Amino acid sequence: MxxxxxxxxxxxxxxxxxxxxxxxxxxxxxxxxxxxxxxxxxxxxxxxxxxxxxxxxxxxxxxxxxxxxxxxxxxxxxxxxxxxxxxxxxxxxxxxxxxxxxxxxxxxxxxxxxxxxxxxxxxxxxxxxxxxxxxxxxxxxxxxxxxxxxxxxxxxxLVETKLAIIPGAGGTQRLPRVIGVSLAKELIFAARxxxxxxxxxxxxxxxxxxxxxxxxxxxxxxxxxxxxxxxQGPIAIRMAKLAINQGIEVDLSTVFDSLYQSEVNGDGLISYFWGLNVLVTKKSFRLTG
CATH class of the missing domain: 3.90.226.10 (2-enoyl-CoA Hydratase; Chain A, domain 1)
Structure with missing residues (x-):
């Protein structure tokens, strides 16, 4: 380190x-x-x-x-x-x-x-x-x-317009995706x-x-x-984050293709049925992966 x-x-x-x-x-x-x-x-x-x-x-x-x-x-x-x-x-x-x-x-x-x-x-x-x-x-x-x-x-x-420049680091692209185009324009244009x-x-x-x-x-x-x-399960969190972040940027068919690829490898289905079994049997467990 x-x-x-x-x-x-x-x-x-x-x-x-x-x-x-x-x-x-x-x-x-x-x-x-x-x-x-x-x-x-x-x-x-x-x-x-x-x-x-x-x-x-x-x-x-x-x-x-x-x-x-x-x-x-x-x-x-x-x-x-x-x-x-x-x-x-x-x-x-x-x-x-x-x-x-x-x-x-x-x-x-x-x-x-x-x-x-x-x-x-x-x-x-x-x-x-x-x-x-x-x-x-x-x-x-x-x-x-x-x-x-x-x-x-x-x-x-995002106050860059006060300096006669526009927001960098993706600000003009990320902000509209979060709060909507109209409000993003208002905040950026007014440097509010x-x-x-x-x-x-x-x-x-x-x-x-x-x-x-x-x-x-x-x-x-x-x-x-x-x-x-x-x-919570770290792999589940990582995949949920990936699904959410990428899912809003692509069409549904691409999302489901990614899901099926995971299931073909077996990890998705194995984890799914393991979770169902734990839910039914109420076994205690500690998630490590």
Whole structure:
């Protein structure tokens, strides 16, 4: 495991969003957002760790005890307000690859180690210096980020039109698919910033929770959701995610072809009848694959 992925006992002070692991890996993915968390897993609050060393821009922490199987990935670029640059994207994908190798991991929370900031978007200073041939792959990799859980005080928006540019990293394509074309146009054209409550009403986030005094309401909700998901069958979760994500982009015949391919291999039918047998016999079990 790379040096920046060393396990640490340091609790994080964080503002969070989510991570989407690539399909087909050994680890199911989870999309989560958390806002300013002064403690993690019951630990007391500490000041966040800052460093100008590029290797310290990403930290990975594996939770233990009742939260075993949950990984917290922290972004730490305070001077750049956690803007995404090539080095950060590279480290994120290296982190994801390492996490995928750990079959005990069920859920991932991507967070910020910088109080008051989750991510300022792409690092425009760096992008201005990039050759045109580099921009496409960079944007493609950066598209992995998406928001699901928010505090009601969180602020979010695609405000690039204020700079006379359009949203990058697939923003013009992803937002209409989430909240509809008309509303997406309105938000982007007006460079509007919305809070967590408005975002939930639009369908931009799944949950909007009332902020608490310690500022970690969204994190606690994210952790609660991770605890709900962790006991479930990891292969079933991965395939359900694959079916949902790809299913809305293709026609039904393609979806059923994929289903039948799985059943031809035997895995689908075996799992189906095993599940029915457990339901009927009411046997106790622990899902590991």
């Amino acid at each position: 790379n040096s920046f992925l060393q396990r640490s006992s340091r609790p994080y002070l964080q503002l969070h969003s989510s991570v989407s692991l690539p399909e087909g890996g050994a680890t199911p993915s989870l999309h989560l957002v958390v806002v300013l968390c002064p403690r993690l897993n019951g630990h007391s609050a500490v000041m966040p760790y800052y460093s100008s060393n590029s290797k310290d821009e990403l930290h990975v922490r594996y939770l233990d005890g009742e939260d075993s199987g949950i990984v917290v990935v922290g972004i730490n670029r305070p001077k750049a307000k956690n803007a995404i640059n090539k080095n950060l994207v590279k480290m994120m994908f290296e982190a994801v690859e390492d996490i995928k190798k750990n079959k005990k991991v069920r859920s991932v929370i991507l967070c910020s180690l910088v109080p008051g900031i989750f991510c300022a978007g792409a690092d425009l200073k760096e992008r201005a210096k990039m050759h045109q041939s580099e921009v496409g792959p960079f944007v493609s990799k950066a598209r992995a980020l998406i928001t699901e859980i928010s505090s009601n005080t969180a602020k979010m928006g 910033v919305v809070d967590g409550t408005q975002a939930q009403q639009m369908g931009l986030v799944s949950h909007s929770v009332e902020q608490n005094n310690s500022g970690d309401a969204a994190y606690l909700r994210a952790l609660e959701l991770a605890r709900e998901i962790n006991p």
